[in-house]
Amino acid sequence: MSTTLPPRLSVLIATANGELSSTLAAMLRRLGLTNTRVARDSAEVFRLLSQSPYDAMIIDNAIGPEDGIAVTRRVRLNAAAPHRGMAVVMVSGDMPPEQGREAQDAGIDEFVRLPATAQILASRLESAIATPRPFVVAPDYAGPDRRRQEEPIDGEDRRAPINRSPKAP
Template sequence: MAKILFDKISVLVVEDNMHMRRIVRALLSGFGIREIYEAEDGAAGLEAFQQFSPDVVITDWVMPIFDGYELAQMIRKDNGTNPYCPIIMLTGHSEKRRVIEARDIGVNEFLAKPISAKSLYLRLYSVIAMPRQFVKTKTYFGPDRRRVEGNGFKGEDRRDPDRSEKFLVDETAQSRKAG
């Protein structure tokens, strides 16, 4: 694992629960992060994001005024302050549906409450030391949703299920001939 100079990183924590904000701040400080901004709702979070342009945003999902989902959408807008800023979604609602929704609006990492120092550190490490390329399509802008290299296909054929199935069939046939 590469060493990260956390003292060079700025983080915005957007969380409506004051106690959770304090916990996240304490953990971030413990990692060596010195520049930590806080906001208590999505509106204040967007304002702080535009004012401070942090390196990473950690946002709760459910908040008053507008939630972390809407905040992430606003950050990812092309004309925003920094649409490439890594976003870590923090939530007590970790159903598969929510994880997929967060991924599909361009959230980099998902962190379920209750959090631990290790889980927060690993998410930060992931967005800083192993950033994923951003993808822009007609319906999506955000980090590549695929975390690992897929089936070895490149270009237009990479999503062609017929080619994928053919490849598997051909591989099976070749292994039978060899054996």
């Protein structure tokens, strides 16, 4: 399968579901990505993130004991974390629209509804990594710009300039 993803991309797969983690790892291998690790719960996510940098995280919202939304929010809001700006792709088989908006507000880059193909996973990873949206840092939000399209602004734009570096306040 052809992809523009760099083969040395390091990906953390975060899901409590062993079958899902195996399936996601197999999809990544089909894409030529072999530098992967699996976390079975939110505590292991933070342990692995403290040990090594990752370019991307694929996270299931039902990871436990913290859900994927809470994990993403903690990752994004930790200004000192070197992984703060990594791509985050959330996977879920059944997520109500309001929870999807909550995930976006936590800072996910992309969303994959399960079941999915390797091609769909690749397109979401490519979108988050090859053509990332600007990284925004605000008092209660850090993550990709939630606007997917440019719209004209009536009046003065009060937002601070967008900074691509996730480490700068």
